[in-house]
Amino acid sequence: MTAAQTLVQGRAESRTRDVRARRSPLQQALRVIRRLPVWILVAMLLVIVLYPQLWVVLGSFKSQTEFLSNPTWALPQGWDFSNYVQAFTRGNVAVNYRNSLLVTIPSVALILFLGVAAGYALEIMVWRGRNATLLLILGGIMVPGQMILVPLFTTYFHFGITDTPWPMIITYTVMGIPLTTFLMAAYFRTVPREIFEAVTVDGCGPLRAFFLIGMPLMRNAILTVALVQFFSVWNDLLIALTFTTKPSLATIQVGLLSLNDEYGSTQYGPLFAAISINIVVLGIIFLFLNKKIMAGLAAGSLKG
Amino acid sequence: MKRVFGDRKTIIILLAPTLVIYVLLKLVPVLWSLGLSFFEGNTLRGFEFVGISNFTKFFSDPAAMQSLWVSVIFAVLATAGQIVLGYLLALLYVFVLRKGSAFVRTAVFFPMVLPTVAVALLFRSLVSVGSNQGPVNAVINVFGGHSIEFLASTVGTMGVALAMTYWSSMGFYAVLLYTGLLDIPDEIIESARLDGANGVRLVRHIVIPLSLPILISSIIFSFNSTLKVFDSLLALNNGGPGTSTSPLTLYMYRTAFEYSQYGYGSTIALVLTLLCLVFTLAVFRSSTRKADA
Numbered sequence: 373m374t375a376a377q378t379l380v381q382g383r384a385e386s387r388t389r390d391v392r393a394r395r396s397p398l399q400q401a402l403r404v405i406r407r408l409p410v411w412i413l414v415a416m417l418l419v420i421v422l423y424p425q426l427w428v429v430l431g432s433f434k435s436q437t438e439f440l441s442n443p444t445w446a447l448p449q450g451w452d453f454s455n456y457v458q459a460f461t462r463g464n465v466a467v468n469y470r471n472s473l474l475v476t477i478p479s480v481a482l483i484l485f486l487g488v489a490a491g492y493a494l495e496i497m498v499w500r501g502r503n504a505t506l507l508l509i510l511g512g513i514m515v516p517g518q519m520i521l522v523p524l525f526t527t528y529f530h531f532g533i534t535d536t537p538w539p540m541i542i543t544y545t546v547m548g549i550p551l552t553t554f555l556m557a558a559y560f561r562t563v564p565r566e567i568f569e570a571v572t573v574d575g576c577g578p579l580r581a582f583f584l585i586g587m588p589l590m591r592n593a594i595l596t597v598a599l600v601q602f603f604s605v606w607n608d609l610l611i612a613l614t615f616t617t618k619p620s621l622a623t624i625q626v627g628l629l630s631l632n633d634e635y636g637s638t639q640y641g642p643l644f645a646a647i648s649i650n651i652v653v654l655g656i657i658f659l660f661l662n663k664k665i666m667a668g669l670a671a672g673s674l675k676g
Numbered sequence: 677m678k679r680v681f682g683d684r685k686t687i688i689i690l691l692a693p694t695l696v697i698y699v700l701l702k703l704v705p706v707l708w709s710l711g712l713s714f715f716e717g718n719t720l721r722g723f724e725f726v727g728i729s730n731f732t733k734f735f736s737d738p739a740a741m742q743s744l745w746v747s748v749i750f751a752v753l754a755t756a757g758q759i760v761l762g763y764l765l766a767l768l769y770v771f772v773l774r775k776g777s778a779f780v781r782t783a784v785f786f787p788m789v790l791p792t793v794a795v796a797l798l799f800r801s802l803v804s805v806g807s808n809q810g811p812v813n814a815v816i817n818v819f820g821g822h823s824i825e826f827l828a829s830t831v832g833t834m835g836v837a838l839a840m841t842y843w844s845s846m847g848f849y850a851v852l853l854y855t856g857l858l859d860i861p862d863e864i865i866e867s868a869r870l871d872g873a874n875g876v877r878l879v880r881h882i883v884i885p886l887s888l889p890i891l892i893s894s895i896i897f898s899f900n901s902t903l904k905v906f907d908s909l910l911a912l913n914n915g916g917p918g919t920s921t922s923p924l925t926l927y928m929y930r931t932a933f934e935y936s937q938y939g940y941g942s943t944i945a946l947v948l949t950l951l952c953l954v955f956t957l958a959v960f961r962s963s964t965r966k967a968d969a
């Protein structure tokens with residue numbers, strides 16, 4: 373931008389500032405009216421997005437008679453937690469949560485550890501064939517899960533581990549590796565090589581450099597990728613459904629489905645409670661980490 | 677320096693576990709599944725080589741054709757809606773709300789992190805009829821209409837499935853496209869405004885061409901993920917009424933794991949994979965051609 377342009381723009385800005393300062397009440401009112409359609413639009417948008425969630429959470433406190441006799445938008449008559457009690461005791465929600473944690477935590481930990489190490493080996497280390505290897509792993513992102521389910525099922529059956537959570541953990545890890553490796557390689561690419569070279573000049577080997585410099589430098593990236601993988605494992609249904617060979621292995625998503633089959637059309641409370649638990653728990657996580665989650669999910673899809 | 681970062685031992689320690697798992701549990705199964713699609717049977721009954729008959733069966737199987745149709749229709753409509761709604765929201769964030777868009781952006785994004793199963797069951801309740809009528813039909817009643825049993829018809833079920841897909845992912849696509857719109861230099865927009873471009877014309881001739889790359893990658897991503905639709909149609913109405921809204925993924929799942937036809941199931945999975953591949957290449961090629969012209 374030339375000096376003249378800056379000058380013109382600067383003058384234009386100061387002019388608008390003057391106008392704003394001297395704006396009469398009438399102009400202000402006009403401004404509000406002009407913005408009114410925008411506010412109505414935004415309000416409608418927020419109602420569409422938020423009301424269904426509010427409705428189901430409020431509904432989770434209603435008794436069966438309230439469901440049947442009161443209009444659907446009526447507020448619950450009191451904070452009655454019996455639907456939650458019932459979901460937890462008879463609907464196995466507690467077991468479902470335990471299973472989901474039992475599967476998600478090891479999967480995400482494995483995915484991260486393997487993916488970060490591989491990303492480092494593929495991006496910081498220099499060797500022939502690394503680009504081809506990265507491309508090979510990248511190809512895995514395109515392949516849908518259905519393509520590997522039958523062979524994996526046969527293999528797990530052969531090894532006799534179908535009655536454990538291991539098939540899910542292993543499958544989630546395999547499914548998560550390509551994207552994580554690719555993202556980590558991309559993040560390592562943004563770090564100036566000089567940092568790693570400087571450490572090795574001081575006599576530190578490349579493996580130690582990975583643990584001492586690579587991992588700490590990637591802290592933010594690792595958290596972002598961890599969130600992406602957490603949500604994709606936690607919210608998955610296909611793999612969980614395939615490898616849930618008995619009810620005691622069911623994760624939350626599988627549990628929700630069977631809860632719906634059991635209660636869905638007769639008793640509304642427990643199902644509403646189970647859905648609400650999902651909304652509230654993930655809502656709290658989202659409240660604290662929304663910037664990271666949004667950035668992570670966006671990066672995961674664009675680079676993938 | 678080259679020697680230090682070319683250290684074999686380090687490369688093997690860091691890469692070998694990932695590579696071994698990836699090759700053994702992803703590449704081998706893909707090839708295995710490819711091979712299985714020429715066989716019939718399952719692990720317990722044994723396998724029999726049947727050549728390409730699984731493929732000829734697929735194209736003459738009305739249930740397969742129907743599920744292929746469901747998947748494609750769903751993917752096309754879901755992608756179109758997600759991208760259009762996401763783009764409109766992104767325009768709203770960038771040009772109308774400007775700096776004040778953070779709260780709306782975050783709130784509209786949130787449903788994306790909810791499990792699809794939970795969202796599907798929520799929408800099931802929203803459109804329910806009968807003794808526990810949901811808000812959607814309650815609103816229809818207020819305006820004098822009769823309650824509609826959405827999930828009793830194929831079109832209704834697809835409509836609800838699409839609505840829930842838009843509801844849960846438009847905020848995600850909005851953020852995706854928003855970051856793309858932010859990359860457009862202000863000077864370009866300003867100078868276009870000075871040249872008299874405004875509103876729709878500004879968007880059509882300046883904003884869309886400049887955000888085309890991110891628009892293309894969003895379309896590819898959206899189509900690839902909606903073609904694999906599974907959770908929403910399964911949880912919403914169990915692929916029903918009947919099997920009329922059962923997509924390829926669900927048909928594959930049932931064929932392989934409920935009817936234990938591993939060979940035919942693998943064939944269906946292969947068709948799905950090829951569909952994703954062909955579409956991605958098609959969009960990619962058409963977009964590069966457009967960029968050349």
